[in-house]
Amino acid sequence: MADHLETRNSTTTLAGPEPVLAPGHTYATVTDKIAAVPLEVGWPRFWIVGFTISALIFGMLLMTILWLLGKGIGVWGPNNPVGWGFDIINFVWWIGIGHAGTLISAILLLLRQQWRMSISRFAEAMTLFAVACAFLYPTFHTGRPWLAYWLLPYPNTMAMWPQPRSPLLWDVFAVSTYATISLVFWYVGLIPDLASMRDRAKSRFAQVIYGILALGWRGSAQHWNHYEIASLILAGLSTPLVLSVHTVVSFDFAVGLIPGWHATIFPPYFVAGAIYSGFAMVLTLAIPMRAWYGMQDFITMKHIDNMCKVMLGTGLIVAYGYAMEAFMAWYSGNLWEMFMFKNRTTGPYGWSYWSLIIFNVLIPQVLWLKKARQNIPLVFVLSLVINVGMWLERFVIIVTSLHRDFLPASWGMYYPTKYDWSMYLGSIGLFLTLMYLFVRFLPSISIFEVRTLIPRASKGGAH
Amino acid sequence: MSATEAMRPYLDKIQTRGLLAGIVGLIACGVGFMVDHDQFWRSYLLGYVYWFCLAVGSLGLLMLHHMVGGQWGVAIRRGLEAGTRTIPLMFVLLLPMLFLGSHSLYEWTHAEVVAKDPVLQHKSVYLNLPGVIARAVVYFAIWILLATLLNKYSQEQETAGYWAVRPKLQKVSAPGIVLYGLAVTFAVVDWVMSLEPHWFSTVYGAMFLVGQGLVTFAFMIVLMRHLTDQEPLKDQDKVNNFHDLGTLMFAFTMLWAYISFSQFLIIWSANLPEEITWYIRRLNGGWGYMAAALLIFHFIVPFLLLLQRRVKRKKAWVGMVAAWMLVMRLVDLAWVILPAFSHSEGQMPQPHLNLHWLNLAAPVAIGGIWIWYFMMQLKKRSLEPLQVS
Numbered sequence: 001m002a003d004h005l006e007t008r009n010s011t012t013t014l015a016g017p018e019p020v021l022a023p024g025h026t027y028a029t030v031t032d033k034i035a036a037v038p039l040e041v042g043w044p045r046f047w048i049v050g051f052t053i054s055a056l057i058f059g060m061l062l063m064t065i066l067w068l069l070g071k072g073i074g075v076w077g078p079n080n081p082v083g084w085g086f087d088i089i090n091f092v093w094w095i096g097i098g099h100a101g102t103l104i105s106a107i108l109l110l111l112r113q114q115w116r117m118s119i120s121r122f123a124e125a126m127t128l129f130a131v132a133c134a135f136l137y138p139t140f141h142t143g144r145p146w147l148a149y150w151l152l153p154y155p156n157t158m159a160m161w162p163q164p165r166s167p168l169l170w171d172v173f174a175v176s177t178y179a180t181i182s183l184v185f186w187y188v189g190l191i192p193d194l195a196s197m198r199d200r201a202k203s204r205f206a207q208v209i210y211g212i213l214a215l216g217w218r219g220s221a222q223h224w225n226h227y228e229i230a231s232l233i234l235a236g237l238s239t240p241l242v243l244s245v246h247t248v249v250s251f252d253f254a255v256g257l258i259p260g261w262h263a264t265i266f267p268p269y270f271v272a273g274a275i276y277s278g279f280a281m282v283l284t285l286a287i288p289m290r291a292w293y294g295m296q297d298f299i300t301m302k303h304i305d306n307m308c309k310v311m312l313g314t315g316l317i318v319a320y321g322y323a324m325e326a327f328m329a330w331y332s333g334n335l336w337e338m339f340m341f342k343n344r345t346t347g348p349y350g351w352s353y354w355s356l357i358i359f360n361v362l363i364p365q366v367l368w369l370k371k372a373r374q375n376i377p378l379v380f381v382l383s384l385v386i387n388v389g390m391w392l393e394r395f396v397i398i399v400t401s402l403h404r405d406f407l408p409a410s411w412g413m414y415y416p417t418k419y420d421w422s423m424y425l426g427s428i429g430l431f432l433t434l435m436y437l438f439v440r441f442l443p444s445i446s447i448f449e450v451r452t453l454i455p456r457a458s459k460g461g462a463h
Numbered sequence: 464m465s466a467t468e469a470m471r472p473y474l475d476k477i478q479t480r481g482l483l484a485g486i487v488g489l490i491a492c493g494v495g496f497m498v499d500h501d502q503f504w505r506s507y508l509l510g511y512v513y514w515f516c517l518a519v520g521s522l523g524l525l526m527l528h529h530m531v532g533g534q535w536g537v538a539i540r541r542g543l544e545a546g547t548r549t550i551p552l553m554f555v556l557l558l559p560m561l562f563l564g565s566h567s568l569y570e571w572t573h574a575e576v577v578a579k580d581p582v583l584q585h586k587s588v589y590l591n592l593p594g595v596i597a598r599a600v601v602y603f604a605i606w607i608l609l610a611t612l613l614n615k616y617s618q619e620q621e622t623a624g625y626w627a628v629r630p631k632l633q634k635v636s637a638p639g640i641v642l643y644g645l646a647v648t649f650a651v652v653d654w655v656m657s658l659e660p661h662w663f664s665t666v667y668g669a670m671f672l673v674g675q676g677l678v679t680f681a682f683m684i685v686l687m688r689h690l691t692d693q694e695p696l697k698d699q700d701k702v703n704n705f706h707d708l709g710t711l712m713f714a715f716t717m718l719w720a721y722i723s724f725s726q727f728l729i730i731w732s733a734n735l736p737e738e739i740t741w742y743i744r745r746l747n748g749g750w751g752y753m754a755a756a757l758l759i760f761h762f763i764v765p766f767l768l769l770l771q772r773r774v775k776r777k778k779a780w781v782g783m784v785a786a787w788m789l790v791m792r793l794v795d796l797a798w799v800i801l802p803a804f805s806h807s808e809g810q811m812p813q814p815h816l817n818l819h820w821l822n823l824a825a826p827v828a829i830g831g832i833w834i835w836y837f838m839m840q841l842k843k844r845s846l847e848p849l850q851v852s
Contacts, residue, residue: 165732243721254725257733265665267725316641324648324665331589331652332663333582334737368637 020115021453022297034447054432061426075419082402082414087137089394094134100278101127106238117449118298124186129434131179133427167251174248185234193443246274259340260401269321276314277390283383308373319361344400359389466695466846478838485831491824504564510826514833518553520675521546526636535707539683545840547610554603571660602646609639658803662741677715681788688782709775720762744802749816753798761791
């Protein structure tokens with residue numbers, strides 16, 4: 001423990017002159033400020049308006065699902081040859097978005113990056129909600145979601161066993177493990193703060209609910225000891241998951257032999273893309289939240305700057321992936337590879353490839369400039385641009401690779417139907433609804449972790 | 464400069480030993496060249512690529528450190544900087560291979576083979592000797608320019624202070640790492656992937672980038688382990704530094720396994736004739752044992768050792784694992800490079816394991832010279848880590 005703290009202090013000096021917590025805070029002010037959002041701020045107008053809109057969009061999702069269950073998945077656009085459409089595009093998009101939460105809470109914890117502390121809580125919540133949205137697509141694509149448990153290998157009397165060579169089965173394991181560990185990690189991290197909420201809540205109802213959720217946390221030294229061990233173990237378990245989940249998702253494509261899917265760079269490049277889109281989504285959510293609730297002291301410019309740099313770095317890895325795909329398509333000298341790339345860039349879906357390059361590669365290069373990284377409205381717009389870009393990436397990979405396969409007689413086009421769109425928009429509604437509820441009822445920034453950022457008196461008041 | 468002065472006899476001793484090994488290796492290689500011309504160049508390529516990865520890998524890790532910071536980089540920075548200053552030597556060592564050895568190495572330099580092969584004709588715009596040489600000049604210009612700037616600013620940092628010069632180092636490193644990554648990718652396509660000119664893999668460059676990081680971490684750990692035994696640097700013998708470096712070596716070992724396995728799984732499962740031949744040559748005729756050895760000794764054993772905190776926190780132990788990884792990196796490169804030559808072409812490739820003694824002599828010869836030159840560079844600057852203040 002002593003050793004752990006010592007190394008933490010040594011990184012403070014290395015982290016540079018910019019603080020990750022605004023000066024002038026004490027333990028009490030941190031707790032007051034963060035705990036006030038669920039306990040005292042109540043129902044501000046921006047919350048009610050935002051929540052209502054999100055809930056209405058979520059309602060559209062429910063209507064779509066009802067219609068889908070009644071009619072079957074034929075109401076969606078996939079056809080032959082484009083057997084996968086919005087369902088897998090959105091699945092991959094949402095799963096990717098979730099990755100930032102796991103990266104922030106697990107890998108940055110192991111790397112002792114202090115700036116993670118004030119954004120980890122809601123990034124983890126974002127992970128959970130994104131995974132929930134992702135779950136919708138494969139589940140409803142089965143057509144009979146009440147039989148979705150058939151995807152699991154369990155002894156049954158139907159002599160039925162899932163194909164262990166199929167990456168789709170690996171997905172079932174990868175994603176469900178990921179969802180479980182993320183949920184446990186998030187909840188364990190919440191416990192000390194839930195106890196603070198229990199102690200501060202005024203209404204009997206809130207006291208009881210927070211009290212039950214806090215699992216009897218009293219903050220004893222022994223509790224903290226267990227807590228530290230548990231969070232290190234969970235971080236260790238989550239770290240390989242950051243890589244493995246999107247790697248398995250990339251295998252859904254790469255393990256096949258369709259040109260445009262079958263590329264050895266897919267695993268690392270999917271992981272980088274996932275982190276890229278995840279950080280973009282964290283910024284999309286953090287920027288309005290810090291403004292609405294006045295959290296600028298906790299989510300400082302240093303955080304925004306660091307997240308922009310992570311986006312720039314992962315964005316460049318993604319760009320490297322595009323460059324390698326383009327170069328190797330030519331270098332291979334392979335008829336199908338070369339045709340795939342020509343069709344992707346100049347075929348009927350060429351617009352999607354070039355928009356992808358503009359959204360994901362060209363525009364984000366402004367992040368090289370410190371001025372751009374310090375300009376909040378610009379960063380917000382960029383985060384949206386990258387979210388769109390990463391969605392386009394999946395569209396390009398899936399649709400342009402499938403729509404013209406080896407046999408010209410079977411070529412076709414893919415047009416999403418209005419149910420594809422309403423399911424996609426509806427999932428955003430579900431995501432935002434959950435986010436609004438989370439911000440309203442739980443401390444969206446980790447109180448006890450931010451408190452450790454307050455300089456100790458014994459350090460001689462360096463800041 | 465005090466530590467450097469005090470340690471001069473020790474460093475001189477290593478330098479002389481390096482030179483001796485280099486000379487002995489060169490004599491052996493000379494004999495080998497007389498005996499088997501082709502084999503000499505193939506072994507030379509193996510030795511060259513191994514030490515090239517260390518020299519250029521130092522540049523990559525140095526830029527990574529300037530961008531993300533961390534105590535680990537402060538600890539090994541002097542070694543990394545000396546490593547980047549050996550890049551010009553690697554350029555000199557590349558020239559004989561491209562000018563004299565390319566015919567023994569690269570099928571695409573044989574005009575009569577290319578004339579019969581439409582795929583090679585298609586690629587000849589890229590895979591031709593003048594093009595490969597011109598690109599090599601560009602790659603080295605990029606690496607040497609970056610190394611020169613970083614070394615220059617680092618010198619300034621001694622006097623001007625850590626924080627005053629850090630932004631400059633970062634401004635070079637951020638675009639630098641992008642250029643570095645692209646140059647390494649295309650360099651290994653030119654020099655190594657094109658040994659089997661029909662084969663291609665999009666993750667190939669990334670695999671070498673990770674391998675470079677791994678071999679460089681291993682080398683720097685071994686270096687630190689020995690230097691901190693000597694008197695003036697004994698106070699740099701910090702448990703946390705070795706712990707962090709061990710963790711990073713662990714991470715790179717896993718990344719190597721991750722990329723290698725994903726490439727295998729993707730190619731194996733599709734089983735396409737133009738791709739699977741690469742693995743047929745590397746899993747049959749005795750090479751399969753080498754692949755199994757890589758799986759066990761390049762991944763499983765170091766994984767299990769480095770997973771343990773107590774191994775990473777004992778410098779003798781983490782130093783031993785690092786020395787082991789230096790050996791395994793050579794085995795891995797041998798497995799990637801050598802099977803390209805040892806098979807008789809037919810309907811199906813017939814690989815046979817061929818471990819010529821030159822495959823050991825050439826890496827020793829080039830390595831001896833490299834160590835000699837590296838030590839010369841290391842002695843030029845202060846050995847004490849730059850203080851962050």
